[in-house]
Amino acid sequence: MTAMRVFLRNQMRIIAPFATLIVLVAFFCLTSGSFASLDNAANILTQISVTGIIAVGLTFVILCAEIDLSVAAIANVTGIAVAYFTLQEGYVNIANVPLPGFAAIILALIGCFMLGLVNAAGITLIGIPSFIMTLAMMQIGAGISALLVRGQIAYAVPDLVSLLGAGRVAGIPCLVLVAAAFLLAGHLVLTYTRFGRYVYMVGGNREAAEYAGVNVKLVLGAVIVISAMCSGVAGMLGVAHFGSAQQNEFDGYLLDAIAAVVVGGTSLFGGRGGIGNTIIGLLILGVLNNGLDHIQIDSFLKILIRGLILLAALIINVYVQKVRESA
Amino acid sequence: MTEEAAPPLELRGISKSFGGVAALRDVDFVLRRGEIHGLVGENGAGKSTLMKIIAGLHGQYDGRMAIDGRPVHFRSPREALAAGIGMVHQELSVVPDLSVAENVYLGQQPTKGGIVDWRAMMDGARRHLASLGIDVDPGARMGSLAIGLQQLIELARVLFSGARIVILDEPTSALSPPEVQRLFEVLRGVRASGRSIVFISHFLDDVLAISDTVTIFRNGRLIATEAAGTIDKGWLIQRMIGRGHEELEGSYTGAIALYSKPDAPVVLDVRGLAAGRAFADVSLDVRAGEVLGIYGYMGCGLIELARTLFGKLRADAGTMSIGGKVLRPRSTAEACRAGIAFVPESRRSMLFHTEPVYKNMSISVLGRIGRLLLRPSVEKDIARRHVQSLSIRPPTVETLLGSLSGGNQQKVALAKWLTWPPKVLVLSEPTRGMDVGAKEDVVRIVKGLREQGMGVVVLSTEPETVLSLADRIVVMKKGRIVHEFAGRTVSKDQLLEAA
Ligand SMILES: Nc1ncnc2c1ncn2[C@@H]1O[C@H](COP(=O)(O)OP(=O)(O)OP(=O)(O)O)[C@@H](O)[C@H]1O
Ligand SMILES: [Mg+2]
Numbered sequence: 001m002t003a004m005r006v007f008l009r010n011q012m013r014i015i016a017p018f019a020t021l022i023v024l025v026a027f028f029c030l031t032s033g034s035f036a037s038l039d040n041a042a043n044i045l046t047q048i049s050v051t052g053i054i055a056v057g058l059t060f061v062i063l064c065a066e067i068d069l070s071v072a073a074i075a076n077v078t079g080i081a082v083a084y085f086t087l088q089e090g091y092v093n094i095a096n097v098p099l100p101g102f103a104a105i106i107l108a109l110i111g112c113f114m115l116g117l118v119n120a121a122g123i124t125l126i127g128i129p130s131f132i133m134t135l136a137m138m139q140i141g142a143g144i145s146a147l148l149v150r151g152q153i154a155y156a157v158p159d160l161v162s163l164l165g166a167g168r169v170a171g172i173p174c175l176v177l178v179a180a181a182f183l184l185a186g187h188l189v190l191t192y193t194r195f196g197r198y199v200y201m202v203g204g205n206r207e208a209a210e211y212a213g214v215n216v217k218l219v220l221g222a223v224i225v226i227s228a229m230c231s232g233v234a235g236m237l238g239v240a241h242f243g244s245a246q247q248n249e250f251d252g253y254l255l256d257a258i259a260a261v262v263v264g265g266t267s268l269f270g271g272r273g274g275i276g277n278t279i280i281g282l283l284i285l286g287v288l289n290n291g292l293d294h295i296q297i298d299s300f301l302k303i304l305i306r307g308l309i310l311l312a313a314l315i316i317n318v319y320v321q322k323v324r325e326s327a
Numbered sequence: 328m329t330e331e332a333a334p335p336l337e338l339r340g341i342s343k344s345f346g347g348v349a350a351l352r353d354v355d356f357v358l359r360r361g362e363i364h365g366l367v368g369e370n371g372a373g374k375s376t377l378m379k380i381i382a383g384l385h386g387q388y389d390g391r392m393a394i395d396g397r398p399v400h401f402r403s404p405r406e407a408l409a410a411g412i413g414m415v416h417q418e419l420s421v422v423p424d425l426s427v428a429e430n431v432y433l434g435q436q437p438t439k440g441g442i443v444d445w446r447a448m449m450d451g452a453r454r455h456l457a458s459l460g461i462d463v464d465p466g467a468r469m470g471s472l473a474i475g476l477q478q479l480i481e482l483a484r485v486l487f488s489g490a491r492i493v494i495l496d497e498p499t500s501a502l503s504p505p506e507v508q509r510l511f512e513v514l515r516g517v518r519a520s521g522r523s524i525v526f527i528s529h530f531l532d533d534v535l536a537i538s539d540t541v542t543i544f545r546n547g548r549l550i551a552t553e554a555a556g557t558i559d560k561g562w563l564i565q566r567m568i569g570r571g572h573e574e575l576e577g578s579y580t581g582a583i584a585l586y587s588k589p590d591a592p593v594v595l596d597v598r599g600l601a602a603g604r605a606f607a608d609v610s611l612d613v614r615a616g617e618v619l620g621i622y623g624y625m626g627c628g629l630i631e632l633a634r635t636l637f638g639k640l641r642a643d644a645g646t647m648s649i650g651g652k653v654l655r656p657r658s659t660a661e662a663c664r665a666g667i668a669f670v671p672e673s674r675r676s677m678l679f680h681t682e683p684v685y686k687n688m689s690i691s692v693l694g695r696i697g698r699l700l701l702r703p704s705v706e707k708d709i710a711r712r713h714v715q716s717l718s719i720r721p722p723t724v725e726t727l728l729g730s731l732s733g734g735n736q737q738k739v740a741l742a743k744w745l746t747w748p749p750k751v752l753v754l755s756e757p758t759r760g761m762d763v764g765a766k767e768d769v770v771r772i773v774k775g776l777r778e779q780g781m782g783v784v785v786l787s788t789e790p791e792t793v794l795s796l797a798d799r800i801v802v803m804k805k806g807r808i809v810h811e812f813a814g815r816t817v818s819k820d821q822l823l824e825a826a
Binding site for chain 2: 192193194196197198200201204205207208209210211212213214215216217218271272
């Protein structure tokens, strides 16, 4: 009996968001005739995939009690870069540099890696708070994007990118498979590797990790670079998925990715949570965004409702965790 | 006397368990008016838990509590304070950036027409502090005062808020001998005013010196309550541990013979090390198989020196070499790789409270257990070995660290370096908060490491700790090394005199 209660209390971090998810699904199933279908489930999964890839990297960062505000901007730059290095149709008015597909992909990946490295250097070597450093990077990313496309829209991306971003295998969107692979890889790294343990320990008590001889700066730098790389991949596949590369394309994804991680129950103070939480957070967000489109309400009201529901989910998380700690 | 009937505080049949593990079993405890009541017991015996129940920090327990004969059940510290119970915790809770007066009046500043009446506050604080015999400028910034003084001022605040029962949990562990004497004078004054004090400490001499009554805890039970005048240290230790340990405590009081090892290779060589205003021109060497003790009062630069050796603080000048290799570590990871290990004195900053014991022990050796992947079963095996050899309680490696008692946490912190011994081990206050038996364990462990040829540096403000561990002792004063004892005998008095 007590053992059971202790177990439940320990799992609250995952149970509370999971209950929120169940309630949302049940609500939309009851109120909308079109919500509960296999097709729509596939829709939801596709809709959360780009956010999902970004959220993997962000989970690492938030577990270390840092934040990365540049994820959407880096996604945007990388998506635009890969299109920039691809031969565009004649009517696209961009002075670009066409290269073979693999070269375009590698250059784009190097690009987001470098941006991540700049973030990491600013945070660990110079000591700029991650909030500020990545805020600056958000602007820098937007600036690079603007210079590359100059207000135009590019469409063509390398074949591999368009396959992964917009293709299907066995009827399943590749994008969903890629997101699932990233989430799985993130989970394995966090749970089974030494690096993963360091991420949790650095987030749990940075000073103690330092006194244990952990190279805290290296761990922080690594999570920031991982976050940039995940964002870069999300950006390339996102461009293929949307069918175009342009300025400000990913603006909504910053808040969505942070919301997914935090609503899922990962602590902003670091050290607790994980990819399992992020998956539930992604599903909550996906179900909410999609479900609201299936019920008859004022579409301007939906934005407010969405905000209120997310707030409620966060309050439940915080409350439940307080109960856990005080008992 | 007619008021004999209702003691200020009476507890009957108190039991408390955490997740099925009993921390207190059927404890009866009575505190009388105007007495100083010493509380002793091994690490994890339940002393802090009982005090937290009295101070309203643990609302859930079995049993009855009465204040002046009136039944009470506190569910928050605020309720306990309102009933006249104040607690001074081991970790100071003063506000370093506020003035002394503001700290004394914390939360209850006198106001005149809605704004804080500064003059009344300064005068009030000065009067109140003077009445306790504490001579300090009420306008001084709290953080600029010595730790001992800050502790006295925190005590003053608790008294000022109207507490008639004051609980002190290990108040002397960070104080120098003169500061302890000053604290005792204040406590005697408080007693004379008819208030009651509970005094928890592992320093049995202190307990016997200041207490009227002493209560002994063992394993969650109250073993005995006796008048302090009728008992001695040996008797206390026997009750605390259940076996005799007189020879151990006895060894602290006589003169100690020091051994030097002039032939062994030097593993740590420090020349002219300096860091900011903390310390300057520190030169020392440690040989393989030697324990170097560094003794000094609080604030003499010990803490900073230890951190500089481990690469947590940067040195401004000087050189350092480990096993013949010169380096000036810029990060703790670098120091670690070079072969230095460090156990700091603050539990909060060296342990992961929300993680299980085994993760706390394995963190510094993960790379040796597996380069890429974790191997939890190996981690747990290693941890089990340490838990057993250090007799950590409870003896399970899955327990969350935060639920261990203070002394047991300290053992965990030491354990994490014992799996793959480093060349040089730097221990800052290795026995702070440990009971007599655990201190003996530490002595045993350190001696064992010395046999293995490790160089050990022990920095402490407790003369007993240095005397019981060191082969050679240097004394630090105001950031400089002022004296060295080597190759002869040294007593506690000589050590105190040198500092
Ligand atoms: N919050 C908690 N959760 C679970 N167990 C706890 C908690 N607090 C204390 N305990 C357990 O209760 C027992 C008594 O602990 P307590 O802190 O009262 O010991 P103590 O006598 O103060 O020891 P020390 O001298 O080491 O401070 C220990 O076994 C400890 O592990
Ligand atoms: Mg205690």
